[in-house]
Amino acid sequence: MAAANVNTTSPSPGSNITPERNGFQIGLITAAVLCVYTLAAALLGFFSHVEAGSLDVLILITGCTLAIRRFRQLKGDKMSYLGGYGTGILTTMIASAILGLFFIVLSAAMPKALDLTQVENLFGFDLSVVIAFLAIILMGSMTGVITSLVAMQYFKVQVSDPLHLMDEA
Numbered sequence: 001m002a003a004a005n006v007n008t009t010s011p012s013p014g015s016n017i018t019p020e021r022n023g024f025q026i027g028l029i030t031a032a033v034l035c036v037y038t039l040a041a042a043l044l045g046f047f048s049h050v051e052a053g054s055l056d057v058l059i060l061i062t063g064c065t066l067a068i069r070r071f072r073q074l075k076g077d078k079m080s081y082l083g084g085y086g087t088g089i090l091t092t093m094i095a096s097a098i099l100g101l102f103f104i105v106l107s108a109a110m111p112k113a114l115d116l117t118q119v120e121n122l123f124g125f126d127l128s129v130v131i132a133f134l135a136i137i138l139m140g141s142m143t144g145v146i147t148s149l150v151a152m153q154y155f156k157v158q159v160s161d162p163l164h165l166m167d168e169a
Contacts, residue, residue: 019087022071026087027094030063034099042110056099060092060140064147067091072155081156088148089141096140100133107132 034056041047068088072079107129 017071017074019071019083020090022074023067023087023090024094026063026067026070027091028098030059030067030091030095031098031102033063034059034095035102038099038102038106042106057139057143060095060143061147063095064088064092064144065151068148068151068155077157079155079157081152084155085148085152088151089144092140092144092147093137096137096144099140100136103136104129104133 037055037059038047041052046052065088067090068084071084071087075083
């Protein structure tokens, strides 16, 4: 019997990763860091300072950029622009949604530690937990859109001959 033509080369490690899977994985890691920071801020008493929330934004920016970098490393020159852009946005959306849910749980468990009077004074009206949840998701999503747009200018594939790239696909 003739031996079947079997491909013995193994696929590259990132050949089967999708922007969604990458964004979800890095989003979970980013969410864990955000939740630990929020818990530490609530326990140590500096949660009520508005400027302490800027570290949340820096954590989101870092997670988004690392997700795009990882996707670029795994895909190499085969990474699409929208795939990288989408993985960054999805990373921040997943992380923000989990942080928002964690905020709801934390506000039920420790209502005195999460004093929103500073935010109430800033906006001029009472900020409920549900509105805070939606604001967290909105803030994270917009951070992801802007950060992904900027980061993709650095991580995008440089195409010298676009017609040649289409022939390879």
